[in-house]
Amino acid sequence: MTRPYVRPVDFRxxxxxxxxxxxxxxxxxxxxxxxxxxxxxxxxxxGNDGARVDVPAGRLVMSTDSHVVSPLFFPGGDIGCLSVHGxxxxxxxxxxxxxYLAAGxxxxxxxxxxxxxxxxxxxxxxxKDAQVPVVTGDTKVVEQGKGDGVFITTTGxxxxxxxxxxxxxxxxxxxxxxLSGTIGDHGVAIMSLRENxxxxxxIASDTAALHGLVAAMLAAAPGIRCLxxxxxxxxATTLNELARQSGCGIALAESxxxxxxxxxxxxxxxxxxxxxxxxxxxxxxxxxxxxxxxLLATMRSHPLGHDAAIVGEAIVDPHHFVQMDTSFGxxxxxxxxxxxxxxxxx
Amino acid sequence: xxxxxxxxxxxLARRLxxxxxxxxxxxxxxxxxxxxxxxxxxxxxxxxxxxxxxxxRMIHGPGCxxxxxxxxxxxxxxxxxxxxxLILCTYADTMRVPxxxxxxxxxxxxxxxxIRMVYSSADALRLAREHPDRDVVFFAIGFETTTxxxxxxxxxxxxxxxxxxxxxxxxxxxxxxxSNILESKDVRELGTVALDGFIGPAHVSTVIGSxxxxxxxxxxxxxxxxxxxxxxxxxxxxLMLVRQLNEGRAEVENEFTRAVTREGNxxxxxxxxxxxxxxxxxxxxxxxxxxxxxLRIKERYRRFDAEARYGIVYxxxxxxxxxxxxxxxxxxxRPVDCRLFGTACTPENPMGSCMVxxxxxxxxxxTYGRFKDAAIVGERPQEPAxx
Numbered sequence: 001m002t003r004p005y006v007r008p009v010d011f012r013x014x015x016x017x018x019x020x021x022x023x024x025x026x027x028x029x030x031x032x033x034x035x036x037x038x039x040x041x042x043x044x045x046x047g048n049d050g051a052r053v054d055v056p057a058g059r060l061v062m063s064t065d066s067h068v069v070s071p072l073f074f075p076g077g078d079i080g081c082l083s084v085h086g087x088x089x090x091x092x093x094x095x096x097x098x099x100y101l102a103a104g105x106x107x108x109x110x111x112x113x114x115x116x117x118x119x120x121x122x123x124x125x126x127x128k129d130a131q132v133p134v135v136t137g138d139t140k141v142v143e144q145g146k147g148d149g150v151f152i153t154t155t156g157x158x159x160x161x162x163x164x165x166x167x168x169x170x171x172x173x174x175x176x177x178x179l180s181g182t183i184g185d186h187g188v189a190i191m192s193l194r195e196n197x198x199x200x201x202x203i204a205s206d207t208a209a210l211h212g213l214v215a216a217m218l219a220a221a222p223g224i225r226c227l228x229x230x231x232x233x234x235x236a237t238t239l240n241e242l243a244r245q246s247g248c249g250i251a252l253a254e255s256x257x258x259x260x261x262x263x264x265x266x267x268x269x270x271x272x273x274x275x276x277x278x279x280x281x282x283x284x285x286x287x288x289x290x291x292x293x294x295l296l297a298t299m300r301s302h303p304l305g306h307d308a309a310i311v312g313e314a315i316v317d318p319h320h321f322v323q324m325d326t327s328f329g330x331x332x333x334x335x336x337x338x339x340x341x342x343x344x345x346x
Numbered sequence: 347x348x349x350x351x352x353x354x355x356x357x358l359a360r361r362l363x364x365x366x367x368x369x370x371x372x373x374x375x376x377x378x379x380x381x382x383x384x385x386x387x388x389x390x391x392x393x394x395x396x397x398x399x400x401x402x403r404m405i406h407g408p409g410c411x412x413x414x415x416x417x418x419x420x421x422x423x424x425x426x427x428x429x430x431x432l433i434l435c436t437y438a439d440t441m442r443v444p445x446x447x448x449x450x451x452x453x454x455x456x457x458x459x460x461i462r463m464v465y466s467s468a469d470a471l472r473l474a475r476e477h478p479d480r481d482v483v484f485f486a487i488g489f490e491t492t493t494x495x496x497x498x499x500x501x502x503x504x505x506x507x508x509x510x511x512x513x514x515x516x517x518x519x520x521x522x523x524x525s526n527i528l529e530s531k532d533v534r535e536l537g538t539v540a541l542d543g544f545i546g547p548a549h550v551s552t553v554i555g556s557x558x559x560x561x562x563x564x565x566x567x568x569x570x571x572x573x574x575x576x577x578x579x580x581x582x583x584x585l586m587l588v589r590q591l592n593e594g595r596a597e598v599e600n601e602f603t604r605a606v607t608r609e610g611n612x613x614x615x616x617x618x619x620x621x622x623x624x625x626x627x628x629x630x631x632x633x634x635x636x637x638x639x640x641l642r643i644k645e646r647y648r649r650f651d652a653e654a655r656y657g658i659v660y661x662x663x664x665x666x667x668x669x670x671x672x673x674x675x676x677x678x679x680r681p682v683d684c685r686l687f688g689t690a691c692t693p694e695n696p697m698g699s700c701m702v703x704x705x706x707x708x709x710x711x712x713t714y715g716r717f718k719d720a721a722i723v724g725e726r727p728q729e730p731a732x733x
Contacts, residue, residue: 255356265347321717328577329356329363330393332714338693 005029014113021107021141034117035137038124043100043135051135053100056159061096063087064155070344072119072149075189076204077280079152080122082346085209085280086231087154088130092211093227093283095166095218096158101127103137103154108147119150130209132156158211163222170225171246175314176292180213180283180299181206181307183235184263187277190345191270203262208281213304217285220298226286229279231346233337236275238284239312239322240336246286249317252324252334256311276337278345286314353576354392362581363397370588376402378587379677380545381524383410383705384575390710392577402584405539406707408523408675409547411488412439413699413706414630417663419516420445423485426514426656427451427459433477435470436485437492438463439703444696446663451485467492467499467513474503474511483652484513491549493517493641494614497621500643500650514652515643518628520550521558522639526630528566532678539677543587545580546572548602553618555610559598567596574602621647629662631699632675671698674707681708682719688712 009029019026036044043051067083077085084101091098103123107116127134134154160166185206192203210229218224226246230238235257243250259274267274281304287295292310299305312324322334370376380386386406389395395404408414420443427434434451441452441463455461464470470484486496496513503511524544532539546559551572559570569590573583583601590597600606621644628640643651652658665671669691670684681687681700691697693709700708 261347265350268347268350319717323717326392327356328354328392328394329359330396332391332393333717335693335713338709338713 005033009033009113011113011117016107016109016111016113016116016141018109018141018143021139027139031139034120035139038120039127039134039137040124041133041135043133044137051100051102053135055099055157058159058162059096061091061094061158061160062155063090063094064153065090066151066153067346068148068151068344069190069346070148071190071193072115074193074205077207078119078122079150080119081126082205082207082280083152083154084123084126084130084132084134085207086346087156088132088209088211089229089283091156091158092214093166093229094158094160095164095214095224095227096160097215098130098132098156098158098211101132101134101154101156103134103152105137105139106147106151107139107141108149109141109144111149116150123152126209130211132209132211161218164218166224166227168226168228168242168245169247171242171248171286171314172225173248173314173316174289175225175286176289176310177239177250177252177312177314178285178287178292178296178299179235179257179309179311180210180285180305181281182258182260182263183230183279183282184259184267184274184277186280187234187345188263188266190278192266203260203266206279206281208304210281210283210304213283213299213302216298216302217295221287221291221295223291224285224287224295227283229283231280232278234274234276234278235284236273236322236334237337239334242284242286243314243317243320243322246314247320249315249320250312250322251315252312252322254324255327256309258307258309275334280346350576353574353578355578358578359397359581362578362585366402366581366585366588367399369585369592370399370402371592372401374401375540376588376591377405377540377542378402378545378584379405379407379527379541379543380580381407381409381520382545382547382550382575383413383703384548385545385573385580386410386707386710387705388575388577388580390714393714394577394580395715397581398584402588405541405677406674406710407677408527408630408632409489409520409550410700410703410705410707411492411518412443412703413671413675414518414523414632415440415443415487415516415699416629416631417445417665418629418661420451421663422658422660423451423514424449424454424459426483426485426652426658427454427461429481429656432481432483433460433462433473434483434485435462435464435473437487440485440487442696443699443702467495471499471502471508471511474508475506478510481510481512484511485516486513487516489518489520489547489550490553490618493618493622494553494611497617500621500647501617503650504647509649512650512652512655513643514658515622515641517622517641518630518639519624519641520547520554521561522636523630523633524559524562526633526636526639527676528562528568530676532676541568541677542591543569543571545583545587546570546598548573548575548579548605551602551606551610553611553614556598556600556606556608557610563596563598569596569599571599572602572606574605620644629660631665632672666697669698671700671708674700681711684708688716
C-alpha cells in the first residue's frame with residue numbers, strides 16, 4: 001500500500017500537537033504509522049469505526065479500565081503494558097477467556113512522540129504476548145496543561161467457558177482464601193520513582209496478564225468461587241469487597257501472607273501497610289476447602305503463581321469484617337482503605 | 347527486616363504476656379496511659395490488648411499531633427491558602443482534619459487552593475526555591491520530633507535568603523500536656539480518670555531525653571517508662587510499669603535505651619532553642635488553653651514567621667457538641683463512649699480529630715479493633731495451613 005504522506009512522522013524529535021487529534025491527515029498518519037503498525041491486525045486494517053469480531057457461544061464478559069499512572073515509565077513496566085494487563089486481568093477475574101481489547105488514548109499537546117511510540121509498542125508487545133489483540137481504538141488530544149502526557153482507557157471482552165461460575169458474592173464460610181504471590185510490589189515500585197520520595201529500590205512492578213494462570217486454575221478446580229486482582233487499595237480492600245459481596249467474614253493469618261523483604265522495608269520506611277499497597281500481577285481466589293490443595297499446587301506450578309499461599313478462610317460474620325491474626329499474636333480488623341494511600345498508581 | 351522483626355517476635359510477646367499476667371496482682375487494677383499516638387497505633391495494629399490480663403487497661407493519651415490541633419488553627423491555614431499565588435505545604439495527616447464550615451485542607455484543595463502534601467520541611471524549602479515568584483508557607487505541626495526539622499528549615503531559609511518562605515508554626519511540647527492531664531480535675535479531684543502510670547514517648551524522647559519526665563515521676567508519684575514504638579517495646583514497658591507499681595516505686599525508667607538517653611539530642615535541642623521560644627499559652631483540642639505548651643518563632647527569625655507576615659488572627663472554634671474528642675484526649679472517655687463513633691463519625695467522614703490520623707484513638711480503634719465491640723464475632727476456623 002502506498003502511503004499518502006510526503007514525510008514520515010518524526011518519532012525522534014516530534015511532539016503531539018492538536019492536529020494529531022483533529023481527525024485530519026495528521027491524525028490518520030499517526031494512526032497509520034504508529035498504532036496500526038504496532039497493533040497490526042485484520043480488524044484494525046479494515047479501517048472501520050469499530051471492529052466486527054467473531055465470538056464463540058457463551059456468556060460475554062466486558063470490562064473497562066482507565067490508566068493514569070504517574071510516572072508513565074517505571075521499573076518492570078509502563079502505562080502501555082499496564083493498560084493491557086489491567087483490562088485482561090479484569091476480564092479474567094470474571095472467569096472469562098479474554099478475546100479482544102479496545103484502546104482509547106487521551107494525549108496531551110506537547111507530549112514527545114518518542115515516548116508515545118515507546119508506550120504503544122509496549123502495549124502491542126503485551127497484547128501479542130497475551131494473544132489478545134487490540135481491535136479498535138481512538139485518539140484525542142487535549143491542550144497542554146489539560147492532561148498529563150497520556151491517559152489510556154482499555155476495554156476488553158471475553159467468554160466464560162461453560163460450567164464456570166466465578167463471582168464475588170459466592171464465598172461461603174469454610175471456603176479457603178489463596179493469594180497468588182507477594183503483595184505490594186507494584187505500589188512500591190511506583191513510589192520509589194516519585195520525585196519527592198527520593199529512595200531507590202530494586203523492586204520492579206509485578207504487572208502481568210493473569211489469564212493464563214486463571215485458565216490453569218479453572219481447569220484444575222472448576223468450582224472456584226471468587227477471583228479478584230488486588231490492585232488499588234491492595235489485598236485488604238479486595239478482601240473487604242469479597243466479604244461484603246458474599247455476606248461473610250474473612251479470617252487471615254498475617255504470617256502466611258507473602259511480602260518481599262525489600263517491599264516490607266520500604267513500606268516500613270514510608271509508614272505504609274503492604275496490605276493496602278497496589279498489585280498489578282497478583283490475584284486472590286476463594287475456593288471450596290476440598291479444592292484448595294489441588295488449586296494451590298496448580299498455582300505454584302505456574303510461573304505467575306510460584307509464591308502462592310493459603311492466607312485465610314471465609315467465616316460466619318454478620319458484620320462482614322476481615323480479621324487477621326497478627327504475627328505478633330493479637331487479632332485485629334483489616335479495614336477498608338481510608339482516603340487515598342497513593343494517588344495515580346495505575 | 348533486620349532491627350525491626352526482632353521487636354515483633356510473637357513468641358517473645360507471649361512470654362512477656364505470660365510474665366505480665368503472672369506479676370499483675372489480681373487484687374488491683376493497672377490504668378496505664380500511653381501518651382503517644384505511635385503507641386496507640388502499635389497497640390491497636392498488633393492487637394496488644396488481647397495479650398493483656400483484664401485488670402491491665404491501656405488509656406490512650408493526647409500525643410497525636412493532628413488530634414490536638416484546634417479547629418481555629420486549621421481555619422487559619424485554609425485562610426492562608428486562599429491568598430492568591432500562595433502555596434501551602436503540610437504533612438499528609440493534616441489534610442483531612444475537619445475545619446469550620448465543613449471544610450478541610452483536602453476540600454480546600456479540591457476548591458482550587460494550592461495545598462501540597464510534603465514528607466518533610468526540606469520538601470517545603472525545595473518548593474520555595476523552585477517557585478521564587480510565589481509565597482510558600484509550611485504549615486508546621488507536631489511534637490518535639492518534628493520541631494527540629496522545622497527549625498533547620500528556617501535556619502536554612504535564613505542562610506539562603508529565601509524571602510518567599512515562611513512557617514505557620516503550631517509545634518507543641520509534650521511535658522506541658524502531661525502536666526495538664528495530671529493537674530486536671532478528672533485526675534486530681536473527681537477521680538474519673540484513674541492514672542497509675544505512663545508509657546513515655548519514643549521519638550519525642552530521642553530529642554528531649556528522659557530527664558524531663560523525672561519531675562512527673564517525683565511530683566505526681568506516677569511511674570514513667572519510656573518505650574519504643576514496636577509492639578515488644580510496649581509489652582516490655584507494661585511489664586516494667588506493673589513491676590514499679592507492685593513495688594510502690596514511681597521512677598522514670600527507659601526501655602528505649604537503643605535510642606533515648608537521659609540528656610536527649612543536644613544538637614537538636616540547641617537548634618530548636620535558637621529558632622523557637624515558648625508561647626504563653628496555646629489552645630489544644632481537648633485540653634483547652636494550656637500554658638507554655640507550644641512554640642513560636644523567635645524575633646530574630648520573624649521574617650519567616652507566617653503569623654507575623656500575614657497577620658494571622660487566631661479565633662477559637664468550639665468542637666461539635668456531640669463530639670467526645672476532648673474527653674477522649676484527656677483519657678476520660680473511650681472512643682466507644684462517643685455516640686458519633688462509627689455512626690456519624692468514621693475515617694471517611696471524620697467529625698472529630700481523633701478519627702483522622704491513624705494515631706488517633708478513634709481511628710485506631712475503628713480501623714483495627716472495632717470487631718471486639720460487635721455482639722457476634724464470627725466463629726473462628728482452624729488456623730489455615732499451607733501445603
